[in-house]
Every structure is written in C-alpha cells, then in structure tokens.
Amino acid sequence: MKQRAPRVRAVLITTAVLALALGAARPGPRSLDNGLARTPPMGWNTWNHFGCDVSAQLVRESADAMVQNGMRDAGYQYLVIDDCWQVARDASGRIVPDSTRFPGGIRPLADYVHSRGLKLGIYTDAGRRTCEGRPGSLDHEEMDARTYAEWGVDYVKVDWCNAEGLDAPTQYARVRDALARAGRPIVFSICEWGSNRPWEWGPRTGNLWRTTGDIQDRWASVLQIVDLSSQYSLAAGPGAWNDPDMLEVGNGGMTDDEYRAHFSLWALMAAPLMAGNDLRAMSPATHDILTNTEVIAVDQDSLGAQGMLVAESAPDLQVWVKPLRDGSRAVVLFNRTALQTAMTVSLGRAGVRGSARVRDLWAHADRGTFAGHFSAVVPAHGVVMVRITPEGGR
Numbered sequence: 154m155k156q157r158a159p160r161v162r163a164v165l166i167t168t169a170v171l172a173l174a175l176g177a178a179r180p181g182p183r184s185l186d187n188g189l190a191r192t193p194p195m196g197w198n199t200w201n202h203f204g205c206d207v208s209a210q211l212v213r214e215s216a217d218a219m220v221q222n223g224m225r226d227a228g229y230q231y232l233v234i235d236d237c238w239q240v241a242r243d244a245s246g247r248i249v250p251d252s253t254r255f256p257g258g259i260r261p262l263a264d265y266v267h268s269r270g271l272k273l274g275i276y277t278d279a280g281r282r283t284c285e286g287r288p289g290s291l292d293h294e295e296m297d298a299r300t301y302a303e304w305g306v307d308y309v310k311v312d313w314c315n316a317e318g319l320d321a322p323t324q325y326a327r328v329r330d331a332l333a334r335a336g337r338p339i340v341f342s343i344c345e346w347g348s349n350r351p352w353e354w355g356p357r358t359g360n361l362w363r364t365t366g367d368i369q370d371r372w373a374s375v376l377q378i379v380d381l382s383s384q385y386s387l388a389a390g391p392g393a394w395n396d397p398d399m400l401e402v403g404n405g406g407m408t409d410d411e412y413r414a415h416f417s418l419w420a421l422m423a424a425p426l427m428a429g430n431d432l433r434a435m436s437p438a439t440h441d442i443l444t445n446t447e448v449i450a451v452d453q454d455s456l457g458a459q460g461m462l463v464a465e466s467a468p469d470l471q472v473w474v475k476p477l478r479d480g481s482r483a484v485v486l487f488n489r490t491a492l493q494t495a496m497t498v499s500l501g502r503a504g505v506r507g508s509a510r511v512r513d514l515w516a517h518a519d520r521g522t523f524a525g526h527f528s529a530v531v532p533a534h535g536v537v538m539v540r541i542t543p544e545g546g547r
C-alpha cells in the first residue's frame with residue numbers, strides 16, 4: 154500500500170487545525186433532508202462475515218443476539234441483509250426473495266426484527282445486476298422502493314456493480330426520489346466506492362456514501378481507508394456521512410489492539426458503525442470493543458463533526474481530534490508503527506486552551522487534569538483514545 158506523501162499530510166493537518174479553530178462542522182444546508190440518520194447509523198450487515206450465505210434464520214438469530222449481548226442498548230439498530238437475498242423478478246416486475254432462505258418473504262422477518270425493537274435493512278444495486286449477479290434496481294426504482302416500504306424495510310444500501318454507462322449522481326437521485334415517494338422513512342446508503350466523488354453530491358442525495366473500495370480484515374486495509382476517507386471530513390454532518398465501510402471487528406484477521414484502533418478511528422471519523430462479525434459467537438474482547446459506550450458516544454455525538462488528523466510528530470505517530478457538542482474533544486493517539494511508543498498531544502493542537510480533564514475511553518479511567526500537553530504509552534498498531542474537557546468550559 155502507498156504511504157501518503159509527507160507534504161499531502163502536512164496540508165491535511167493544516168486544514169484540520171484551521172477547521173478545528175473555526176469550530177467547523179459542515180458548510181451549508183446542502184443535505185438530503187429526510188430527517189434520518191442525524192447521527193451515524195449503527196447496526197450490523199451480513200456481508201463481511203457471511204457473504205452470500207444469508208437467511209431469515211441468520212437475521213433473526215442475530216437480532217436475538219443483539220438484544221441479549223447489550224448491542225441494542227449500546228445503540229445498534231439496523232440489521233442489514235446484503236447481497237444474495239433476491240433471486241428474480243416476477244411477471245409484474247416485482248423483486249422475488251429466495252423462498253428457501255426467506256420463507257414467506259421479507260415481511261415476516263421485518264415484523265420479527267421490529268418486535269425486538271430493531272430495524273431491518275436490505276440491499277440492491279443501481280445497475281442491472283448486483284455484484285453477485287442478482288437482479289438490480291435499474292428501471293425498477295419506483296417499484297422496488299414501494300415494495301421495500303410495504304415489507305417494512307427501514308434502510309436500503311444501493312451498490313454500483315454493472316452500472317456501466319450510468320451517471321452516478323443522476324442514478325442515485327432517482328433512487329432517492331423513489332424512496333421519498335414510497336411512504337416510509339428509509340435510510341439511504343450509497344455504495345459506489347468513492348468512484349464518482351460522492352462526497353460532492355452524496356450529502357444532497359443519501360444519508361451515507363461509501364468513500365472507498367471494500368474493507369478487508371487486515372491492518373493495511375484499515376490504514377488505507379483511514380487515509381482516504383479522512384480527506385472528505387468537511388462533507389460530513391447530521392443526516393449525511395462519509396462511509397469508510399463496515400466493521401471487521403471480531404472477524405479474526407487482526408489483533409484486538411488493531412480492532413480497538415479500527416473501532417476508535419471509525420468513531421473519530423463519525424463513521425456508520427455497522428458490525429460485520431458473527432454476533433452469535435464472539436469473544437469477550439470483541440464484545441467489549443463493540444459495546445464500548447464511551448467510544449460510541451464520540452461517534453454518536455450530536456454535533457456531527459468528522460474528526461481529523463491534526464499532528465504527526467514522527468512518521469506514523471498521529472494525533473486525531475473530533476470536536477464534541479459539549480466543547481470537549483475526542484482525541485485518538487494513533488500508533489501505526491509496530492513498536493509500542495510514548496506519544497504526546499499538545500492540548501493547543503487539539504483546540505483546547507488552559508487546563509483540561511482527561512478521561513481514557515478504553516481504560517474507562519480519569520487520568521487527571523493537564524495543562525499544555527498529555528502523554529501516554531500507545532501499543533503497537535494501536536491507540537489510546539481520550540476525551541479532553543476544558544476546565545473553564547469551551
């Protein structure tokens with residue numbers, strides 16, 4: 154993977170420091186105003202762990218797990234069935250779910266998910282076929298939106314495979330308008346992998362838009378996505394979010410420190426938090442990462458600012474900052490190197506004047522009051538994440 158050039162990083166850092174100084178969240182009232190996803194959507198999606206092996210039983214069991222393991226109470230809400238639930242269109246053009254895997258169709262599953270206090274999401278493609286070759290929504294946008302609404306669907310992810318020759322802003326706007334007419338609030342998740350500059354038209358079109366290609370369950374993928382997705386932080390705000398893709402936490406390809414870093418950076422970037430593991434069988438460490446309510450509170454902060462890189466004291470030793478509604482700052486000390494390292498944050502760089510209280514969001518411990526700077530030992534491929542609250546208010 155390519156490292157970003159130091160000069161590019163320096164420009165990003167300068168921009169970030171300026172934006173923090175100005176208290177910037179997002180410019181202009183340019184967002185889709187469907188009233189949904191005022192904070193980044195949270196939930197679970199079948200794709201990262203199960204691929205095409207989806208079924209009503211899997212979604213029901215995952216809903217049950219979410220209730221039992223405390224994820225629902227921690228804020229997770231949407232269970233999203235990704236690709237492969239659909240098999241054909243009937244004579245009238247209506248989309249047909251796989252009747253073996255989804256007996257009775259999607260409606261009874263939506264009812265079940267709702268009965269557990271959760272919401273259901275579904276997947277389609279803006280083009281002719283989905284990435285797995287199932288029927289896409291091209292020229293069926295209105296009918297599909299109405300069908301989802303009838304079924305009780307609350308969220309739709311719309312992919313971009315087999316869309317050659319189509320114009321992404323136009324095509325996704327058609328889906329947006331069809332959803333608006335469908336008569337049910339449905340979160341609209343745009344998934345064109347950042348290939349048509351969605352951070353420019355996404356805010357007026359959908360509630361979230363993917364900024365990159367697909368995540369993989371390995372450290373290099375997390376680094377690459379952080380570097381790409383963080384470039385568009387000024388496009389994000391309540392109702393409209395950059396989507397650096399679903400979580401890999403708990404899927405086995407990274408260490409727990411790496412997963413903590415992955416989760417922390419996603420929260421710092423105000424990313425949608427869509428778990429992508431098997432919720433029915435997870436380790437205590439995975440559970441503790443996914444249900445860390447102090448980190449989740451950073452992601453879900455109502456100011457809706459996406460955090461930024463503000464300092465890189467040495468190559469791959471980075472400080473990231475996200476302003477929060479109450480005037481405090483979430484700060485991630487991000488050690489991308491393979492060696493445990495002591496790192497120092499200048500409070501001024503984090504936009505904090507005077508002394509401030511520091512709370513460690515992974516240790517769940519108050520570290521005391523600091524002026525000038527704060528230091529911590531950060532694990533290899535890991536983070537220390539703190540909340541810094543100025544003593545004199547803002």
Ligand code: GLA
Nearest residue numbers: 200235236284285312344367
């Ligand atoms: C694309 C998307 C993934 C997933 C698959 C399903 O690769 O980016 O998130 O939805 O398609 O086929």
